[in-house]
Amino acid sequence: xxxxxxxxxxxxxxxxxxxxxxxxxxxxxxxxxxxxxxxxxxxxxxxxxxxxxxxxxxxxxxxxxxxxxxxxxxxxxxxxxxxxxxxxxxxxxxxxxxxxxxxxxxxxxxxxxxxxxxxxxxxxxxxxxxxxxxxxxxxxxxxxxxxxxxxxxxxxxxxxxxxxxxxxxxxxxxxxxxxxxxxxxxxxxxxxxxxx
Amino acid sequence: xxxxxxxxxxxxxxxxxxxxxxxxxxxxxxxxxxxxxxxxxxxxxxxxxxxxxxxxxxxxxxxxxxxxxxxxxxxxxxxxxxxxxxxxxxxxxxxxxxxxxxxxxxxxxxxxxxxxxxxxxxxxxxxxxxxxxxxxxxxxxxxxxxxxxxxxxxxxxxxxxxxxxxxxxxxxxxxxxxxxxxxxxxxxxxxxxxxxxxxxxxxxxxxxx
Numbered sequence: 495x496x497x498x499x500x501x502x503x504x505x506x507x508x509x510x511x512x513x514x515x516x517x518x519x520x521x522x523x524x525x526x527x528x529x530x531x532x533x534x535x536x537x538x539x540x541x542x543x544x545x546x547x548x549x550x551x552x553x554x555x556x557x558x559x560x561x562x563x564x565x566x567x568x569x570x571x572x573x574x575x576x577x578x579x580x581x582x583x584x585x586x587x588x589x590x591x592x593x594x595x596x597x598x599x600x601x602x603x604x605x606x607x608x609x610x611x612x613x614x615x616x617x618x619x620x621x622x623x624x625x626x627x628x629x630x631x632x633x634x635x636x637x638x639x640x641x642x643x644x645x646x647x648x649x650x651x652x653x654x655x656x657x658x659x660x661x662x663x664x665x666x667x668x669x670x671x672x673x674x675x676x677x678x679x680x681x682x683x684x685x686x687x688x689x690x
Numbered sequence: 691x692x693x694x695x696x697x698x699x700x701x702x703x704x705x706x707x708x709x710x711x712x713x714x715x716x717x718x719x720x721x722x723x724x725x726x727x728x729x730x731x732x733x734x735x736x737x738x739x740x741x742x743x744x745x746x747x748x749x750x751x752x753x754x755x756x757x758x759x760x761x762x763x764x765x766x767x768x769x770x771x772x773x774x775x776x777x778x779x780x781x782x783x784x785x786x787x788x789x790x791x792x793x794x795x796x797x798x799x800x801x802x803x804x805x806x807x808x809x810x811x812x813x814x815x816x817x818x819x820x821x822x823x824x825x826x827x828x829x830x831x832x833x834x835x836x837x838x839x840x841x842x843x844x845x846x847x848x849x850x851x852x853x854x855x856x857x858x859x860x861x862x863x864x865x866x867x868x869x870x871x872x873x874x875x876x877x878x879x880x881x882x883x884x885x886x887x888x889x890x891x892x893x894x895x896x897x898x899x
Contacts, residue, residue: 515873517726521806524719566782569800570774577767609723609804616797662888666719667881674877681874 499630501687502623506634508683512610513642514676519610523643523673524666533647537640539601541633544614547579548632551615552625572615580605610639646672701826708811708830711891715838720806724798725839726876732855735843737791739836741780741799743829746808749773750828753816760817769812770803777802807831842879846870 512518519540526536551572559565584602588595605611614635618628649672653659659668711717715725721742728738749772753760760768781799784792792799802808811831816824847853850871852860869875 517873517876518723518801520722520726521720524722566778569778569781569803570771572800573770573774573803574767577770609801612804613797613801616800620797660885663881663885667884667888670877670881670884674874674881677874677877 497627499626502627503630503634505687506631507638507641508680509686511638511642511680512613512635513639514673514680516613518613519608519639520673522604522608522610523639523646524669527643527647527650527669530644530647530651533643534640535598536601536604537636537643539598540605540608540610540639541636542598543580543583543602543605544611544632544636545629546583547576547611548614548618548628548635549625550579551575552618552623552628555615555619568619572612576611576615610635642673642676645676649676701823704823705826705830708827709834712831713834713838713887713891715835717891720810721835722880724801724805725835725842726873726880728795728798729839729842729876730846730850730871731794732840732843732847733791734794735839736836737784737788738795738798739832739839741777741784742802742805742807742835743832744780745773745776745802746811746828746832747825749776749808750811750816750824751821753812754819754821754824757817765813765817766809769809773808773812774803807835838883842876842883845879846875850875 506512510516513520513523522536526533554571554575555565555568559568559571580602584595587602614632618631623631646669650669653668653672663671715721724738724742728734749769752772753769756768777800780802781792784795784799811824811828815827819827844854847855848859849867852858852864852866867875870879
């Protein structure tokens, strides 16, 4: 795997968007896409945390788990690293960057259960990326998730004004349809770059 | 006569609530990522569904057994450690016995850890109830996940590949619907399934937002 890190960045945002193509991180996407500002805040928080956790898990995997032949334990180690790193990031941000904390601090604890964060570490492990590829892939994934969620939130806000959705399809159901249409639109990007 | 009496016991009601009325996927909207991603073929759907049933039932029972020992402020991390232990078992089992399915499922096996059904059942039920009831509760919820996966898997494999469990069922000149095996088709299919299920189960309309 000698892909240019920048290619991976573009691919992670557009052609291989984690939410729309791999269907990962959907639960928070459905819950967070009610309002545009919530969706944007969560997107920023996810990107921020991923940029820290992606490389961190890569370092732990490469320099701790592989030399000791304990790759079996990777799931357990990754999830503990994610849970503790999220806690640590929240404490540091609230101590040193109070303004930043006020804008997206409430979203930080929710990130532990965002599957996108764990998925990045698993994808990196399966595809054997190097450190720079891991960094760009992590950031691209966060941005891609944020972009998709924000667009869906925007469409949902407009849809509220029209409000002609069948009763049984309201809420989550119509969000799935919106996401499907958005995913079709994102097919337009495919062919730009290819990974895997 | 006896059968009718069973229908009113607490264990049965616990099981059937998760199994039908409070269906984990369509009612509680949990575990959606893997529902869509692995239901493109029936064999993947069955493998993933059984893996989730195993993890949810065993980890829920274990949490229920340990519930008096877990300090409340550390319960989340305890759930995660217990869950990931069993997910590792599932992953290793698939790798050893079904390498092809394991490579097709890819990262989604590991993502059972963050599958909200697992932690949802532990936090909502197992931490407050005994092991037997937690086992039934986990079984009901995860079985509803399993049959949702199987229904979607059957539809998507027949329409998308023209086969069922890799045996051809549609005529050879049947044009496969490529889009339904991809993420885009999965979104639309799940929306239709969600709609039909809520109508059939006569669930209350989703809350106005």
